[in-house]
Amino acid sequence: MKKLLAGLALAAGLFAPAAWAQDDAASAPAAIAAPAEAASAPAEAAPAAAPKLDTGDTAWMLTSTMLVILMTIPGLALFYGGLARSKNMLSVLMQVFVIFSLITLLWAIYGYSLAFGGEGSIVAGLDKVFLKGIAADTLSGALPTIPEFVFVAFQSTFAAITCALIVGAFAERIKFSAVLAFCVLWFTFAYVPMAHMVWGGGLLGKDGALDFAGGTVVHINAGIAGLVGAYLVGKRIGFGKEAMTPHSLTLTMVGASLLWVGWFGFNAGSAGAANGVAGLAFVNTIFATGAATLSWIAGEALHKGKASMLGAASGAVAGLVAVTPAAGFIGPMGSIVLGLIAGLVCLWGVGGLKKMLGADDAFDVFGVHGVGGIVGAILTAVFAAPSLGGTQAPEYAMGAQLVVQIKSVLLTIVWSGIVSLIAYKLVDLTLGLRVTEEEEREGLDISSHGETAYHK
Numbered sequence: 001m002k003k004l005l006a007g008l009a010l011a012a013g014l015f016a017p018a019a020w021a022q023d024d025a026a027s028a029p030a031a032i033a034a035p036a037e038a039a040s041a042p043a044e045a046a047p048a049a050a051p052k053l054d055t056g057d058t059a060w061m062l063t064s065t066m067l068v069i070l071m072t073i074p075g076l077a078l079f080y081g082g083l084a085r086s087k088n089m090l091s092v093l094m095q096v097f098v099i100f101s102l103i104t105l106l107w108a109i110y111g112y113s114l115a116f117g118g119e120g121s122i123v124a125g126l127d128k129v130f131l132k133g134i135a136a137d138t139l140s141g142a143l144p145t146i147p148e149f150v151f152v153a154f155q156s157t158f159a160a161i162t163c164a165l166i167v168g169a170f171a172e173r174i175k176f177s178a179v180l181a182f183c184v185l186w187f188t189f190a191y192v193p194m195a196h197m198v199w200g201g202g203l204l205g206k207d208g209a210l211d212f213a214g215g216t217v218v219h220i221n222a223g224i225a226g227l228v229g230a231y232l233v234g235k236r237i238g239f240g241k242e243a244m245t246p247h248s249l250t251l252t253m254v255g256a257s258l259l260w261v262g263w264f265g266f267n268a269g270s271a272g273a274a275n276g277v278a279g280l281a282f283v284n285t286i287f288a289t290g291a292a293t294l295s296w297i298a299g300e301a302l303h304k305g306k307a308s309m310l311g312a313a314s315g316a317v318a319g320l321v322a323v324t325p326a327a328g329f330i331g332p333m334g335s336i337v338l339g340l341i342a343g344l345v346c347l348w349g350v351g352g353l354k355k356m357l358g359a360d361d362a363f364d365v366f367g368v369h370g371v372g373g374i375v376g377a378i379l380t381a382v383f384a385a386p387s388l389g390g391t392q393a394p395e396y397a398m399g400a401q402l403v404v405q406i407k408s409v410l411l412t413i414v415w416s417g418i419v420s421l422i423a424y425k426l427v428d429l430t431l432g433l434r435v436t437e438e439e440e441r442e443g444l445d446i447s448s449h450g451e452t453a454y455h456k
Contacts, residue, residue, distance in 0.1 A: 064269025071262020087443025223370020292319025331389025
């Protein structure tokens with residue numbers, strides 16, 4: 001009897017992990033599941049199973065979608081609002097809130113179709129404008145275990161937060177109408193093509209670029225747009241001469257915390273299923289963020305003699321940004337090293353680099369999102385290597401992938417930079433970008449929206 005029990009235990013130990021791995025691979029997106037499918041290639045005699053809705057995957061993707069909404073409104077809104085001066089608090093909240101509303105509608109009208117509605121190197125097609133052809137029982141082509149409406153909703157939140165990120169660069173001096181007009185143009189000609197090129201089967205995806213949840217599509221894209229905007233809108237009145245300290249670091253900390261919580265939907269949700277890859281992305285999001293927080297405040301303490309709450313919150317966001325493109329491709333120890341690097345590099349990005357560039361990037365959109373996105377996108381090629389704990393196949397070529405990642409970063413910088421420049425110029429010619437000096441001194445809460453965040 002003892003021999004029989006020992007034999008059963010051995011069999012369970014040998015075969016159960018393989019079964020679990022096959023379950024995970026079956027429910028993962030095609031790009032993630034490919035290595036597992038290749039490993040089981042000899043058993044290809046069985047016909048491929050027809051796509052079937054999975055309630056667990058659907059529940060996780062609905063939850064992830066809500067988490068990304070949470071990280072935008074109220075997370076990003078409070079993070080930025082706390083960084084603003086009190087006279088501009090509501091203007092920042094208003095911009096983030098309305099941009100989210102605007103972009104989700106544009107996504108439904110034509111954005112989803114152009115990003116995921118067909119073949120193409122730069123954009124897809126117009127087959128799914130107004131979400132034509134999608135019904136409640138239609139399964140997603142990209143993630144065949146969930147309804148397509150769920151995929152539409154999930155991706156709409158990515159588009160919305162990317163546009164909302166940009167407002168932190170030109171906060172406190174831009175017209176509200178100009179913000180909305182710019183977002184319409186930039187969303188159409190920068191975000192949608194980048195989403196298709198990376199995730200929709202376009203140019204960069206075909207080239208083999210690794211971007212799990214948006215290093216190029218979201219963070220570098222938004223960071224470059226923010227930097228261009230900071231230059232073209234111009235510096236705030238009194239910049240470099242007057243104190244422009246955040247009015248509520250308490251709210252900034254609350255916002256950063258909500259961003260961290262919501263980011264689990266952003267990263268782990270990008271697995272597209274409730275599987276092991278989602279778990280890997282989830283744990284990497286914890287570790288990289290914690291590591292970046294510690295490295296940022298350590299660098300700050302060495303440089304300034306004190307570690308600040310603003311530094312801790314900024315370090316956390318830097319870690320979240322950097323791990324985004326890598327979350328499902330690297331191991332936990334790789335995520336810690338990535339976070340440690342990102343915290344220090346982004347600290348330099350909002351300090352030394354910002355001074356070199358000379359732009360009034362009010363809330364350091366480029367210093368954190370642009371720089372952090374570049375660091376994460378490039379180092380994804382390094383830490384994805386199986387020898388460093390990554391998930392890629394044994395024959396993975398780090399050098400070749402590094403070239404691909406650098407090309408994708410450069411293309412994103414150029415694409416976003418050119419589109420942003422043209423969009424800002426068009427808005428400036430038609431509506432004007434900046435409020436008057438009197439309106440800026442009064443504060444955008446009163447001058448643009450006729451209300452105040454606080455009553456004395």
